[in-house]
Amino acid sequence: MALENLSKDLGRVSTDTMADIVELRLREYFKKKSFKPGDPLPKEMELVAALGVSRNVVREALSRLRMLGMIETRKKRGMLLARPDVLGxxxxxxxxxxxxxxxxxxxxxxxxxxxxxxxxxxxxxxxxxxxxxxxxxxxxxxxxxxxxxxxxxxxxxxxxxxxxxxxxxxxxxxxxxxxxxxxxxxxxxxxxxxxxxxxxxxxxxxxxxxxxxxxxxxxxxxxxxxxxxxxx
Amino acid sequence: MALENLSKDLGRVSTDTMADIVELRLREYFKKKSFKPGDPLPKEMELVAALGVSRNVVREALSRLRMLGMIETRKKRGMLLARPDVLGxxxxxxxxxxxxxxxxxxxxxxxxxxxxxxxxxxxxxxxxxxxxxxxxxxxxxxxxxxxxxxxxxxxxxxxxxxxxxxxxxxxxxxxxxxxxxxxxxxxxxxxxxxxxxxxxxxxxxxxxxxxxxxxxxxxxxxxxxxxxxxxx
Incomplete structure (x- = not known):
C-alpha cells in the first residue's frame, strides 16, 4: 500500500518510447485534420523539424504506420494516407x-x-x-x-x-x-x-x-x- | 492482356521494404524456434550481423513488433518475446x-x-x-x-x-x-x-x-x- 501511495503521489513516468509517442501524435494529427485515403502527407524531414525528434524516430513511427497499411509511398507522389487492411x-x-x-x-x-x-x-x-x-x-x-x-x-x-x-x-x-x-x-x-x-x-x-x-x-x-x- | 503476360513472364519485383522483409524473417524465426512469451531474444547487434542489414532496418522491424506487443524490453534482461494484445x-x-x-x-x-x-x-x-x-x-x-x-x-x-x-x-x-x-x-x-x-x-x-x-x-x-x- 505504501508503494501504491508513493506511486500515486509521484505519478508514474511514462515508459513509452519516442516512437510510441510520435506514432500516436501522427495518428491524432491525421484524425484532427480529417485526412482521407489518397491525401498527401508531410515529408519525413518536415515531420522531423515539426516534432523536434531525430530522423530515426520519425522513420520508426512511419514504418509502423506503413505496417498497419495506414500510409504508403508512391513514386513521384511521396507519402499518402492509405486504406488500412483492418484484419492485416x-x-x-x-x-x-x-x-x-x-x-x-x-x-x-x-x-x-x-x-x-x-x-x-x-x-x-x-x-x-x-x-x-x-x-x-x-x-x-x-x-x-x-x-x-x-x-x-x-x-x-x-x-x-x-x-x-x-x-x-x-x-x-x-x-x-x-x-x-x-x-x-x-x-x-x-x-x-x-x-x-x-x-x-x-x-x-x-x-x-x-x-x-x-x-x-x-x-x-x-x-x-x-x-x-x-x-x- | 499484353501487359499482363509481360508481367507474368518477367515476374513482378517485390516492393517490400527492407523493414518488411526483416519483420517477416523475425516472425518466422520465432515460430520456427517455438519461442514462448518470456523467452529472451537475440540482441539487436546480433540480429544486424546475422541478417546482414543496417542497424536502422533492424530497429524499424523491432519497433513494429514492439507496437504489436510481440516483444518488450526489460531492464537488465534485454528483449523478450511478449504476449501481444490481439485486439490492440x-x-x-x-x-x-x-x-x-x-x-x-x-x-x-x-x-x-x-x-x-x-x-x-x-x-x-x-x-x-x-x-x-x-x-x-x-x-x-x-x-x-x-x-x-x-x-x-x-x-x-x-x-x-x-x-x-x-x-x-x-x-x-x-x-x-x-x-x-x-x-x-x-x-x-x-x-x-x-x-x-x-x-x-x-x-x-x-x-x-x-x-x-x-x-x-x-x-x-x-x-x-x-x-x-x-x-x-
Missing part, C-alpha cells in the same frame, strides 16, 4: 503459441458466437448454386476418415457457410480463428466429438427448413463444444 | 474515415452477427445480479430522449449484454465496432428505427423466456437493420 495486423498476432490462455478461450467462444449468429445473413443471401456446392462438400466427406481429413472437411464446410454470407471480412476473420480453434480443442484433449446434427443434415435444413430450424440445427452440431463450456 | 492493433486502424465502404458494411454486419450469436453464452452465464443491472439500464432509458441519449443507452444496454457473456475479448471487440456501427447508420441517413421488441422486452425474455425466445426477440429488436440489408 490481427493476422500477425493470432499465434496460439504466444496468446495467453484466457484470450485463447475467448477467441474459441467468439468463433462459436459467429457460427451461431450467421444464420440471418445466410438465409438472406444463400443461392441454389451455393447450396449445391455446400452439399457436394458435405457428401464428399465420408464418415470414417482420419482426423486430419475430418478437420479439413470441417474447414471446407464451415468456410463455405461463411462465404455464403457474402461478407468477406467475416470469412477472412473465421479463417484466422481456425488455428486458435484447432489449438484449443487439441489442448482440451477432447475427442473430436460431433453433435447429433451433421453437415449433411445442415444442408438439408438450408434447403427445406426455416432460419429457426437452422439455428437449432447449428446448436446441435456445435453442442459438444457448448457442453464443454458448461462443464467448466 | 485492430483498434488502431478501426477508423471509419479511412476504411473503405465495403469493409465498413462488412463490419456493420459483423456486429449484427455477434449480437444474434451471443444468446447461447448469455444463457450459460447470466446471473440474477446481471439481470437486475440490465433491467436498471433499460428502465432508466425513458422513451422520449434525444438521439444522443438514445445512442448512449444503446451502448450501455448492448455493452452490458456482451459483458454478461463473460467474454472479455468479445466485449472489447464490440466496443471497437461501435463507431463503425454509428457511422454506417448515420451514413444511411436512416432514422434511428427501433424494432417491435425494445430493451425492456429483452430483459423480460432473459428473466422468464427461453434461449429461443431471446434469439427471436433480438431479431425483432434488430429487424430495421436486417430489413435495410434485405433492401440493398
Amino acid at each position: 495486423t490481427f493476422e500477425r498476432v493470432l499465434d496460439p503459441l504466444i496468446i495467453d490462455d484466457s484470450t485463447l478461450q475467448d477467441l474459441f467462444e467468439l468463433r462459436l458466437v459467429l457460427e451461431m449468429g450467421l444464420a440471418d445473413l445466410l438465409f438472406l443471401r444463400k443461392t441454389d448454386k451455393d447450396i449445391l456446392q455446400l452439399e457436394k462438400i458435405a457428401r464428399d466427406e465420408g464418415h470414417e476418415g482420419e482426423k486430419k481429413f475430418r478437420v479439413k472437411n470441417e474447414i471446407a464446410f464451415h468456410g463455405k457457410l461463411y462465404e455464403m454470407t457474402g461478407n468477406n471480412t467475416l470469412k477472412r476473420f473465421q479463417v484466422m480463428l481456425l488455428p486458435v480453434f484447432g489449438y484449443v480443442t487439441t489442448m482440451e484433449k477432447e475427442e473430436y466429438k460431433i453433435g447429433k446434427v451433421n453437415h449433411v443434415d445442415l444442408v438439408e435444413i438450408l434447403k427445406t427448413g426455416t432460419k429457426e430450424d437452422f439455428k437449432a440445427g447449428m446448436y446441435e452440431h456445435l453442442k459438444p463444444h457448448f457442453d464443454s463450456l458448461a462443464n467448466k | 492493433t485492430f483498434e488502431r486502424v478501426l477508423d471509419p474515415l479511412i476504411i473503405d465502404d465495403s469493409t465498413l458494411q462488412d463490419l456493420f454486419e459483423l456486429r449484427l452477427v455477434l449480437e444474434m450469436g451471443l444468446a447461447d453464452l448469455l444463457f450459460l452465464r447470466k446471473t440474477d445480479k446481471d439481470i437486475l443491472q440490465l433491467e436498471k439500464i433499460a428502465r432508466d432509458e425513458g422513451h422520449e430522449g434525444e438521439k444522443k441519449f438514445r445512442v448512449k443507452n444503446e451502448i450501455a444496454f448492448h455493452g452490458k449484454l456482451y459483458e454478461m457473456t463473460g467474454n472479455n475479448t468479445l466485449k472489447r471487440f464490440q466496443v471497437m465496432l461501435l463507431p463503425v456501427f454509428g457511422y454506417v447508420t448515420t451514413m444511411e441517413k436512416e432514422e434511428y428505427k427501433i424494432g417491435k421488441v425494445n430493451h425492456v422486452d429483452l430483459v423480460e425474455i432473459l428473466k422468464t423466456g427461453t434461449k429461443e425466445d431471446f434469439k427471436a426477440g433480438m431479431y425483432e429488436h434488430l429487424k430495421p437493420h436486417f430489413d435495410s440489408l434485405a433492401n440493398k
Whole structure:
C-alpha cells in the first residue's frame, strides 16, 4: 500500500518510447485534420523539424504506420494516407503459441458466437448454386476418415457457410480463428466429438427448413463444444 | 492482356521494404524456434550481423513488433518475446474515415452477427445480479430522449449484454465496432428505427423466456437493420 501511495503521489513516468509517442501524435494529427485515403502527407524531414525528434524516430513511427497499411509511398507522389487492411495486423498476432490462455478461450467462444449468429445473413443471401456446392462438400466427406481429413472437411464446410454470407471480412476473420480453434480443442484433449446434427443434415435444413430450424440445427452440431463450456 | 503476360513472364519485383522483409524473417524465426512469451531474444547487434542489414532496418522491424506487443524490453534482461494484445492493433486502424465502404458494411454486419450469436453464452452465464443491472439500464432509458441519449443507452444496454457473456475479448471487440456501427447508420441517413421488441422486452425474455425466445426477440429488436440489408 505504501508503494501504491508513493506511486500515486509521484505519478508514474511514462515508459513509452519516442516512437510510441510520435506514432500516436501522427495518428491524432491525421484524425484532427480529417485526412482521407489518397491525401498527401508531410515529408519525413518536415515531420522531423515539426516534432523536434531525430530522423530515426520519425522513420520508426512511419514504418509502423506503413505496417498497419495506414500510409504508403508512391513514386513521384511521396507519402499518402492509405486504406488500412483492418484484419492485416490481427493476422500477425493470432499465434496460439504466444496468446495467453484466457484470450485463447475467448477467441474459441467468439468463433462459436459467429457460427451461431450467421444464420440471418445466410438465409438472406444463400443461392441454389451455393447450396449445391455446400452439399457436394458435405457428401464428399465420408464418415470414417482420419482426423486430419475430418478437420479439413470441417474447414471446407464451415468456410463455405461463411462465404455464403457474402461478407468477406467475416470469412477472412473465421479463417484466422481456425488455428486458435484447432489449438484449443487439441489442448482440451477432447475427442473430436460431433453433435447429433451433421453437415449433411445442415444442408438439408438450408434447403427445406426455416432460419429457426437452422439455428437449432447449428446448436446441435456445435453442442459438444457448448457442453464443454458448461462443464467448466 | 499484353501487359499482363509481360508481367507474368518477367515476374513482378517485390516492393517490400527492407523493414518488411526483416519483420517477416523475425516472425518466422520465432515460430520456427517455438519461442514462448518470456523467452529472451537475440540482441539487436546480433540480429544486424546475422541478417546482414543496417542497424536502422533492424530497429524499424523491432519497433513494429514492439507496437504489436510481440516483444518488450526489460531492464537488465534485454528483449523478450511478449504476449501481444490481439485486439490492440485492430483498434488502431478501426477508423471509419479511412476504411473503405465495403469493409465498413462488412463490419456493420459483423456486429449484427455477434449480437444474434451471443444468446447461447448469455444463457450459460447470466446471473440474477446481471439481470437486475440490465433491467436498471433499460428502465432508466425513458422513451422520449434525444438521439444522443438514445445512442448512449444503446451502448450501455448492448455493452452490458456482451459483458454478461463473460467474454472479455468479445466485449472489447464490440466496443471497437461501435463507431463503425454509428457511422454506417448515420451514413444511411436512416432514422434511428427501433424494432417491435425494445430493451425492456429483452430483459423480460432473459428473466422468464427461453434461449429461443431471446434469439427471436433480438431479431425483432434488430429487424430495421436486417430489413435495410434485405433492401440493398
